[in-house]
Amino acid sequence: MALDALFFVVLALALGFKHSYDADHLVAVSNLLTRSRDLRKTSLMSLSWAAGHMITASLITIVLFTFRETLLRDFLAHVELLVAVMLVVIGVLGLLLEFGILHGHFHRHKAEDLEHPHVHLARLTEHRAMFGIGVVHGLASNDELLVLFVASLSVTSLLGLLGGVGVFSVGVVLGMILFGLGVSYPITRWGSVRVRRAVNVTAALLSLAYAAYLFLGFEGLNLLPIVPG
Template sequence: MSDFHFLTMLGLGFVLGFRHALDADHVAAVSTMLARSSSVWRSGLVGLSWGVGHTVMLLAAGTVMMAFQVAIPEPVAQALEGVVGLMLIILGGSLAWTLYAERWHWHSHEHDGARHLHIHHHHRSPDHDHLHWWNGAWKPFAVGMVHGLAGSAALLLLVLSNVGTLGQGLAYIAVFGVGSILGMMVTGALISMPMVYAGSWGAWGPVAQVVVRGMVSLGTVGVGAVMVAQAGFVSL
């Protein structure tokens, strides 16, 4: 393989990695964690953690598969997709339970002879600003590893058919991983904006946050259910 061909392949790998971060199951999983984020900056770090975990697993699986010239059997790859689906259902369900546990309720108050309705909630977020960001990094890192393992079969088939050496293959996976990291960081920051800035919408800000988080929960469970069904875990 010529140097130009290899560099072109690496450039394509970066673009494909960035695009790979936008897959529905990736966005759904990360969105459940971004729903608890307190800032756009911290949301970008959640995306970074996911991307690093995703890349670490791709490199680990790629090293084994290319070194021994083996591929993940189709039934195993399908089962891994089902595992990702189950993970999404759990993540979406966990977010729904968090919303329920926050105990949103309305109170009627009277001020200066006029009655007003106010929304109140009891909220204990694990994402407090005084905590170091890495305290919450393990979860997106682990989710990224699961996604990396499930997605390694298709990626490695592409790599094995286009590279000549183990080093070239690992270089491609690494560049692909960098693209996916940047893609998820940008995506995470953009997804979190409605949640982060809803608090500045006055009295209806908390309501908007609940609606958005509820939609994320339902959407994530829905994506997970479809993946489980497609993997053959259940029948539609």
């Protein structure tokens, strides 16, 4: 019994870590993480994303546990299209910000100062954006959660299922923080203005390219090997 519980925890943690490296996750968050100039801020932004992901992943798990009809599963499977739309928005905004068509800044100005389009960024905008991205990504994680906690592990109680989601989410947090630090540290340490711009533009273009990939009906990619079931 103890070995079964240990296997449950280790597998849930491993699959959560793996899940954080879904390609749509990485291209979306990269557009914000590459703009961070502080490793602590990067870690907190990653946590904001994971918090949003955990909330909707938990809600989806409850829904899937309560309503197990095939129709509902088929409906949730199409959430990938919502992810694709989000990637388009992120990519377009990233390019507009990078090339100065939109720009974010902190300032006060008179009502008549409307010479160019701009965006006012609150101090917590990045965290709110990361949280919102995590919410959408959590909606698209239903298939993996269902396989892990219902089919593979034969978890039959809602409490056990939510416990599994909690462990799964810890793995997601660890994976995203590791990725965030891996992306931000080289840029923070050695990145010049040109390097930052090149990285930001590349991240935006990858977001648009992957959105097109999803719109064409291809299955999502994951950068880590598939864990055998």
